[in-house]
Amino acid sequence: MTATILLMMVGAAACGNGDSGHSRQSDKTPQNRAGNMDEQQATKRAEEIIHQAVDGMLPKPKLKRIGPLPVGPCLADDNSSSSGRKQVALTYQLTDVPGSEAKRLLRHARDAWVKEGYTFTSPDADWSVPFPKFFMRTPTDDFRMDGIIGPTNKETGEGIAAISVTSPCFAGGAGTPSEANPAAYQTPPGTSDAERRVLEHSSRIYEALRVRHQSQAGDGVSRVEDGTDLLTHHTWSTVPLSREALKGAIRRGRDSLGVEGWAVRSLPLENDQEMIVARHPADGSLARVVPSADGTIRVAITAVDHEGARSA
Known part of the structure; x- marks a missing residue:
């Protein structure tokens, strides 16, 4: 199943690119x-x-x-x-x-x-x-x-x-929409473990890229059945960047995933760019970080929803 998802993510990526100090305090308080x-x-x-x-x-x-x-x-x-x-x-x-x-x-x-x-x-x-x-x-x-x-x-x-x-998310300052768009990661009661995982992984990648979010059609969390598995996806995009800024952001994303133990593959693209495909070492989540022709970066995280998976 993992290979199937990986091939699906690589194929989608190719299409996307062509389209244009401390003190003790009880945690129970x-x-x-x-x-x-x-x-x-x-x-x-x-x-x-x-x-x-x-x-x-x-x-x-x-x-x-x-x-x-x-x-x-x-x-x-x-x-x-x-x-x-x-x-x-x-x-x-x-x-x-x-x-x-x-x-x-x-x-x-x-x-x-x-x-x-x-x-x-x-x-x-x-x-x-x-x-x-x-x-x-x-x-x-x-x-x-x-x-x-x-x-x-x-x-x-x-x-x-x-x-x-x-940490879990907490209320911050007012912020502007452009600063806060990627910020309200909310997991109300009943949220599946798979959705929590894809949002947490996305949040780490967002921090590593250091590029503002920009909403696009298709962004958000979705679920797809793949045989006997239920897959949870989270996709989002950045604002457009210059060629050099794009390369720098992708490089930061690649390095951050590597430091956190992901199995990372860097795949060369046209115009001296690269896309990143990575697999999480413990939960098997898959990530892709892809530069698009319009200068944006598309990020997609996929995890298996073991709680919602159908029996064979």
């Missing part, structure tokens, strides 16, 4: 719930979760931040373009330690979060492989975390551990 958080509280909570993972590690790593500023827009429900909702996303590499220690540091982070009562959103990491990865959440306030190892020497099994924390 009401102010930490997504509906009541503000930017300061969300950042403080995300930093707390990071420190829960790294405090007590030996050898003690240095936290090296990856990516843009910690607070940015969430990917929007298209009907909420003026909401200005935001989320915190923090990613740190654990540096200044021997590469052979990466797996032990990652396991320490996993154990620390389990001790806090946090739960897995996918099966626990396979610790028998050289470069394990895991995905978790805080059950009371729905912060999402993951831990991966970026290989530096595949033959010796050395690498750099990285951990990430992403």
Whole structure:
């Protein structure tokens, strides 16, 4: 099934291009719930979760931040373009330690979060492989975390551990529609896990591209049956860019997906451009990031909706 979706996404892409600091605070307190958080509280909570993972590690790593500023827009429900909702996303590499220690540091982070009562959103990491990865959440306030190892020497099994924390969305400043269009990622009760995943992945890519959203026909979340599987798609577009700005944004998207552990393929296109096709290491979601002839970037995320899948 994965190969089928990948071929479908590559075909669609080709058509699109041719068309023209920390302190302890209980996560059970009401102010930490997504509906009541503000930017300061969300950042403080995300930093707390990071420190829960790294405090007590030996050898003690240095936290090296990856990516843009910690607070940015969430990917929007298209009907909420003026909401200005935001989320915190923090990613740190654990540096200044021997590469052979990466797996032990990652396991320490996993154990620390389990001790806090946090739960897995996918099966626990396979610790028998050289470069394990895991995905978790805080059950009371729905912060999402993951831990991966970026290989530096595949033959010796050395690498750099990285951990990430992403907050749920919260009310931000007023903002303008152009700034907030991708920002009102809303998952009301009953939202499927697949829809939550495609929106979260889209939000990360939006932050990496650093380009404003522009609504186009066909944008939004949709579902498609593929044999016995129910697929959830999320598609959106950016504003038009110059040729060089387009290349820079695509490159940032490619690098960000790689840092987060996605299996990334870069496919050359005309005019010295490239499209990105990637597969998420744990949940199998597929992403494509494609420059179009009109200078916009089209982004599409596809995930299998296991909850809604039909029986064979």
